[in-house]
Amino acid sequence: MSPVVEGRGIVRDYHMPGSMMRRSTTVRALKGIDFKVEKGKTLAIVGESGSGKSTLARIVALIDAPSEGELLIDGQRVDIEAKRPGPELRSKVQMVFQNPYGSLNPRQKIGDVLTEPLIINTDTPAGERRDRARAMLEKVGLMPEHYNRYPHMFSGGQRQRIAIARALMLNPSLLVLDEPVSALDLSVQAQVLNLLADLQDEMGLTYVFVSHDLSVVRYIADEVMVISKGEAVEQASRDAIFANPTHPYTKQLFAATPVTDIEAIRARVARRKAAREAAAG
């Protein structure tokens, strides 16, 4: 079976135009990144500010194109020259952003937020669109009655649930999550991470998860890729990388970041694993 997403030699250059006072320059934000993620797994991308995490996330989410390299989604090569990916590819990959306040239109009712992707990408009839949106609200721990409310009527955690619901409306196989819990309070972070873990198990979703927070990574990731200055300096399973980070940059990153509440996180991971095993019979 092919991986849900694979990147080969992904490069991204940003061209900065010159001016009277300054020559034009090119910043190479990604310097040839390779990765693959199997179905139902989570690849976490960690690294310092400016290392290229968001650039990579936007490329995987088909929002930006790489300057060089190959991206394959479900084994299908993405045409990086095309202005926009086709609708079939578009619906397979969705993105959830850090800021649930900024990513929802304050004038749009939640029902419209959720049905919009169906209107743009499918010919689903209105009644079915509404039913699917109401069912999705329940799936993310909200209520069908929330369909007629506006974003300002919800807390930060609830808004992030709405953003997740919107991302799932087209039944994607891959979610790209760029710091999806870092704007939330700690207790709310745990609830949203649990929701993401449950949705992954239930729907067989694959995640590419950008985070600077190692306790979040420890909870959610199967594989971890550490990037520094646009290069993947270390890539390994979560357990291996936390037990024995090998690259000096990874050691430095781990030493500089307190991994809070490790016991609580370990307990949650164990609970999640036990629930999975129980579900599998």
Ligand SMILES: Nc1ncnc2c1ncn2[C@@H]1O[C@H](COP(=O)(O)OP(=O)(O)OP(=O)(O)O)[C@@H](O)[C@H]1O
């Ligand atoms: N639109 C852009 N134009 C020019 N340079 C950019 C642009 N976006 C990002 N860069 C540069 O590319 C590099 C990688 O940035 P990126 O935002 O991907 O890093 P990051 O790891 O996500 O950082 P942060 O954690 O602060 O969001 C940085 O040097 C940044 O200045």
